[in-house]
Amino acid sequence: MEAYIQLAYLIGAIAFILGLRGLSDPRTARRGNLTAAFGMTLAIIASLIYPMESVPNNYLWIGGALFIGAFIGWISAQRVQMTAMPQLVSIFNGLGGGSAMLLAILEFLKLLDQEEVVLNGYSLTIAFTLGVGAISFSGSLLAYFKLAGTIRDKHVLLPGHQWINLILLLATLGTLGYALWVPSTLTILLAAGVSLIYGWSFVAPIGGADMPVVISLLNSVTGLSAATAGFLYDNQIMILGGILVGASGIILTLLMVRAMNRSLSNVIVGGFSASAKGSTNDPNAGKSVQEASSADVGILLNYASKVVIVPGYGLAVARAQGLIKELEELLMKQDIEVYYGIHPVAGRMPGHMNVLLAEVDIDYDRLLGVDKCNNEIKEADVVLVIGANDVVNPAALEDPASSIYGMPILQAWNGKNVIVFKRSMNTGYAGIQNPLFFKDNTKMHFGDASKTLKDIITEIENLN
Amino acid sequence: MEWTQFINENMLSIYLLVFAVFLGFELISKVPSVLHTPLMSGANAISGIVLVGSILFIRSTEADHYLALSIAAIAIIMAMINIVGGFAVTHRMLSMFKKKQK
Numbered sequence: 001m002e003a004y005i006q007l008a009y010l011i012g013a014i015a016f017i018l019g020l021r022g023l024s025d026p027r028t029a030r031r032g033n034l035t036a037a038f039g040m041t042l043a044i045i046a047s048l049i050y051p052m053e054s055v056p057n058n059y060l061w062i063g064g065a066l067f068i069g070a071f072i073g074w075i076s077a078q079r080v081q082m083t084a085m086p087q088l089v090s091i092f093n094g095l096g097g098g099s100a101m102l103l104a105i106l107e108f109l110k111l112l113d114q115e116e117v118v119l120n121g122y123s124l125t126i127a128f129t130l131g132v133g134a135i136s137f138s139g140s141l142l143a144y145f146k147l148a149g150t151i152r153d154k155h156v157l158l159p160g161h162q163w164i165n166l167i168l169l170l171a172t173l174g175t176l177g178y179a180l181w182v183p184s185t186l187t188i189l190l191a192a193g194v195s196l197i198y199g200w201s202f203v204a205p206i207g208g209a210d211m212p213v214v215i216s217l218l219n220s221v222t223g224l225s226a227a228t229a230g231f232l233y234d235n236q237i238m239i240l241g242g243i244l245v246g247a248s249g250i251i252l253t254l255l256m257v258r259a260m261n262r263s264l265s266n267v268i269v270g271g272f273s274a275s276a277k278g279s280t281n282d283p284n285a286g287k288s289v290q291e292a293s294s295a296d297v298g299i300l301l302n303y304a305s306k307v308v309i310v311p312g313y314g315l316a317v318a319r320a321q322g323l324i325k326e327l328e329e330l331l332m333k334q335d336i337e338v339y340y341g342i343h344p345v346a347g348r349m350p351g352h353m354n355v356l357l358a359e360v361d362i363d364y365d366r367l368l369g370v371d372k373c374n375n376e377i378k379e380a381d382v383v384l385v386i387g388a389n390d391v392v393n394p395a396a397l398e399d400p401a402s403s404i405y406g407m408p409i410l411q412a413w414n415g416k417n418v419i420v421f422k423r424s425m426n427t428g429y430a431g432i433q434n435p436l437f438f439k440d441n442t443k444m445h446f447g448d449a450s451k452t453l454k455d456i457i458t459e460i461e462n463l464n
Numbered sequence: 465m466e467w468t469q470f471i472n473e474n475m476l477s478i479y480l481l482v483f484a485v486f487l488g489f490e491l492i493s494k495v496p497s498v499l500h501t502p503l504m505s506g507a508n509a510i511s512g513i514v515l516v517g518s519i520l521f522i523r524s525t526e527a528d529h530y531l532a533l534s535i536a537a538i539a540i541i542m543a544m545i546n547i548v549g550g551f552a553v554t555h556r557m558l559s560m561f562k563k564k565q566k
Contacts, residue, residue: 016510017487023506023554024495030558033506037551040513047519056527062519065537069544076545077552088553089505092546099543100514102535106521109532121470219508226514227481231474233520239477240484241513247488248507252500259497350500358560369497 001051008046009237015039016241020248043237082356083316086348087147090140090215093222097136100225101192104130107232108179108188119180125231127176127191133225134195135172135202136218142203143211143218147348156204162269165205168198202268209390210267212349213256217264220249259344261406289425292443294452297419298459304381307331308373310341310410311353314387314423318449321360324386327457328362334464339366339380341373341410343391370408383415385436387422387449393434402432418442421449502557509550515543 016039022032048062073092080088107126145151158164175191206214227242257264292300301307309328315321328338340362346353354367368376377383385392392412395402412418418441425437436442445452471478495503522536 017491020488020491020503020507020510023503024492024499026496026499026561029499029502029561030555033502033551033554033558036506036510037555040510040547040551043513043516044519047516050520050523052520052523055524057523058525058527058533061533061537062522062540065540066544069541070548072541073545073547073549074552077549077556080553082557085501085505085553085557088549089501089508092505092549092553093508093511095542096508096511096514096546099512099518099539099546102539102542103514103517103521106532106535106539121467121474216504219504219511223507223511226511226517227484229514229517231477233517234474234477235516235520236477236480238513238516239480241510243481243484244488244491245507245511247485248492248503251489251492252495252504252507255495255497256500344497344500349504351498352501354498355501355557355560364498364561367498 005046005050008042009235012039012042012046013237013240015042016237016244020244043241047235082359083313083319083348084148085355086212086215086352087144089349090144090147090211090218093215093219094137094140094144097133097140097218097222097225100129100133100222100229101137101195102133103229104133104225105188105192108183109185112183112185112188122232123180123183125228127180129225129228129232130188130192131172131176131195132221132228134192135199136221136225138196138199139203139218139221140215142200143214146203146208147211153208156200158204161201161205165198165201168194168201172198206268209345212345212352213253213260213264213267215349216249216253216256220246220253223247223249256345256350259350259408261408289437290443292419292445294445294455294459296443297445297456298463300382300417300419301327301331301336301384301456302334302460302463304331304336306337306339306376306380308339308341308377308380308383308412308415310343310373310383310385310388310392310412311346311357312386312388312391313347314389314421315449316347316353316356316387318387320386320450320453321356321362323450323453323457324357325360325362327453327460328366330457330460339368339373339376341370341377341412342367343370343388343410346388346391370410374411374414377411377414380415381417383412383418385412385418385420386453389422389434390432392436393432394436394439395432395434398435404432412436413439413441416441420444421452422446423448498561502554505550505557506554509547509554512543512547512550515540515547518543 015035019032019036022028104126172195175194179187179191203214223242223245227239230238331338342353344350392410396404396407396409413436518536518539525532
């Protein structure tokens with residue numbers, strides 16, 4: 001019997017590997033996800049029937065908990081708006097970390113019951129899982145609140161936060177060590193508490209715009225906690241699955257950081273929030289912006305031959321993706337070329353914007369990355385910047401004092417005409433002013449994107 | 465002495481861990497940015513594998529140790545939300561891409 005169970009675990013592990021490989025290619029991504037889910041199902045069934053001598057099994061407890069978890073997970077995945085997806089991934093990740101933390105606490109307490117606790121590889125593994133799981137849990141929770149907009153950066157940032165974090169890190173290591181040295185319910189819970197505080201505090205100084213990087217990093221951390229928990233049960237699929245996630249999470253984090261031309265340490269120290277004010281001498285002082293009416297925009301678009309659209313999170317918030325598709329069809333009917341410039345960090349997560357546009361059937365081939373799009377912009381008659389801000393900010397190229405300096409951006413101002421759709425003159429997610437709005441070929445079109453786009457579509461229809 | 469014992473007993477698992485690190489790096493090194501979000505959320509679901517530990521734990525817990533049973537049940541619920549929610553939301557995202565490729 002045990003041999004069959006071990007085989008099931010092995011097949012599950014292979015399914016994880018094939019699944020992850022599938023997920024990294026657009027043609028096989030769906031199958032990859034299903035393969036990984038199949039592997040997980042096998043692993044769960046195998047652990048349910050794994051032969052254990054004279055144990056109570058408690059299947060009623062397990063069944064009930066599995067059902068409740070599956071129900072909540074399924075419902076929230078079906079109900080979530082695609083715009084709110086980053087938060088959801090963050091909270092899912094936090095729950096995984098929290099689960100590892102609880103398991104480690106239980107194992108620690110069990111150790112107390114049984115014998116005199118010795119400081120060995122086993123108890124050290126428990127302590128490690130406890131700390132890492134707790135950090136992932138509370139960190140993901142704060143990332144969730146920041147992404148949902150419930151908690152703003154300034155609410156949780158304390159003066160000298162980097163020093164506080166350093167002290168908390170030492171305190172975390174200290175209390176975990178103390179719990180190993182003098183194990184008792186109290187010291188274990190103290191270590192868990194301090195680890196939770198550190199996780200929260202670790203994420204606190206990181207700017208809201210960098211949350212995707214943080215989620216990816218915390219995802220990696222959750223994987224690590226699952227892997228170390230695997231050592232406690234001598235369970236290879238836990239080790240393999242956890243480490244795969246840990247390693248791929250690190251790579252994904254580095255890919256994202258590179259897309260913003262930053263370093264990981266720069267993100268963690270909180271580059272965005274530290275210099276949120278940007279340059280001290282405001283070069284835009286005294287300048288004013290030009291406004292365009294929907295009729296102006298309609299005429300410009302109608303007589304253009306190439307249009308580049310730069311969508312941002314504001315578009316998604318206004319739920320105007322459908323209108324973009326409508327506008328695209330209207331323009332293409334008149335042989336106007338339409339392209340989309342997708343910045344790697346557009347939306348709230350890398351690739352988030354692609355998901356949002358795919359939702360309304362916009363052709364994958366029309367979505368261009370930064371380099372290709374900048375070439376198209378040079379020949380574009382009109383560049384529509386809809387709900388995007390930081391990804392078209394020239395300060396990234398021109399102002400070394402700016403917090404986004406060095407980030408590759410979509411150079412919208414190279415188009416003949418630039419129309420910026422914006423709700424108001426407020427700053428973007430990074431909290432810095434955008435000189436693009438003050439350029440001579442830029443016009444602002446204020447209002448809620450879903451309403452203004454509707455007006456423009458009507459204008460173009462009237463012209464034909 | 466306990467140290468060497470832990471290493472002796474887990475040598476194969478330690479090998480597995482090291483190889484899995486390299487495998488994870490290799491698998492992900494070339495991913496188009498369009499897939500970053502689904503990949504992150506799919507990988508996230510896999511990290512719910514910690515559920516296996518909770519199941520094994522609760523099965524060997526005495527049936528009248530209600531505190532341990534409750535905490536373990538919460539751990540199972542949390543991991544299960546991570547797993548089912550993670551795979552389901554990834555599937556939803558990827559379905560949107562598929563529609564259009566035809």
